[in-house]
Amino acid sequence: MSSSAMAPSYAAVLRTRYACRTFGAALLGRLSYGMVSLSLVLAVKEATNSYAVAGTVIALFGLTSVFLSPTRAGLVDRYGPRRALLPMATAYALLLTGLAFAASWSGVSGVLLGVLAMTAGASTPPLGPVMRTLWSDLVPDKRLLQRAYSLDAVAEELLFVTGPLLVGLLVRVTVPSVGLAVSAVLVLTGSLALISSPAVRREVGHKKPSAVPASSEGLVSTVRPAPLRRRSLQGGPGLRQAIAVSAGVGMCLGALDLLVIAFADEHHAPEAVAWVLAALSAGSAIGGLIYGAVPWRASSRLRLSCLAAALGLTLAATGLSPHPYVLIAWAALGGLFVAPAITTAYLIADEAAGPASRTQAGAWVNTAFNAGSSGATAATGLLVGRLPLPVCFALAAAPALLSAATALNHSRRPAAVTAALPEREGTSDTERVPLNG
Known part of the structure; x- marks a missing residue:
């Protein structure tokens, strides 16, 4: 059933074809973002016994993640989610895993942790922006799109409440660096599930202008008026x-x-x-x-x-x-x-x-x-x-x-x-x- 034929409700948003699968995959990966900051601070503090080093490392991670976000999103727009997200998610997960191993060593160099954190931040996959772009095509009816975006915003809010709680549970039973490893698993699993969704396989969210014939998709950027x-x-x-x-x-x-x-x-x-x-x-x-x-x-x-x-x-x-x-x-x-x-x-x-x-x-x-x-x-x-x-x-x-x-x-x-x-x-x-x- 098309979204346009549905009554405007949150249930109708989730009943849209491929919506639950795609949204669930994105949320799984985005849960990593709710956990990673606290996990990183706790792991670096335990490894270096320095709040100053922990603060510097998380600042480097955050700065590269935030300010390079439009660049990474531009790559998704240019190459599509399937081709762009996989290398980003893989690199991000590997670097978080490297951070987890490095932070498990007592007395590890703060410079090494800073370099790993900065590189990991630079490769953070833009799962939130990708999901919001997918929403605008999964739910083309404007009556439902507002609900879809509201649902997305509320879910993201809850993830950033749930993430630190999960980290708190982890540190009660294991070392803080495990939180980084769990974050790596979540983001890689969620990203793989997202790009395997039929919504992404048919390149929803990466549509070309309707005025351009389908046979000209590879030439869109050159034929569109300046x-x-x-x-x-x-x-x-x-x-x-x-x-x-x-x-x-x-x-x-x-x-x-x-x-x-x-x-x-x-x-x-x-x-x-x-x-x-x-x-x-x-x-x-x-x-x-x-x-x-x-x-x-x-x-x-x-x-x-x-x-x-x-x-x-x-x-x-x-x-x-x-x-x-x-x-x-x-x-x-x-x-x-x-x-x-x-x-x-x-x-x-x-x-x-x-x-x-x-x-x-x-x-x-x-x-x-x-x-x-x-x-x-x-x-x-x-x-x-x-x-x-x-x-x-x-x-x-x-x-x-x-x-x-x-x-x-x-x-x-x-x-x-x-x-x-x-x-x-x-x-x-x-x-x-x-x-x-």
């Missing part, structure tokens, strides 16, 4: 908005992690940290599921501006909490806007990008989020202790508010400009399209 080719790589204002808001949301959340710890210390309630972060994740999951079920009539770009503004205002108000219990409530409220904002950013990126660069467009959104989170965490560390916490919370909220204001301004372009833009599958990135949940 203006459209340039636009497909740039993505236009829609993609820039998605990247800007994603970075703003990432900065809010990166700052919040550290601010919550400082708030708990100030109120002598260290146990509140776990509850606040759990409330944020729970709110995000609930918000994502609700958001995906609503038949929105406002344009996706206007919705993204409103979501970013709501998150920023909530975070600013969170800094005025008089008690950790109030902070928990505000965190749950703010979480309601996180998954919807990221979901909408990915939807806009998919609509704005050209057919040959959709995986790369999604990777840019993901990179912006992670880079914003890392940068804000570092910046917040310099502010905490020098400024009152309410001021720090307000400053942490500023990126989301500014990105929302900028995006709102871009979404009000003259109609003549909007009409001049090329459409993808009958939908421009500024067109008001009802996305029935």
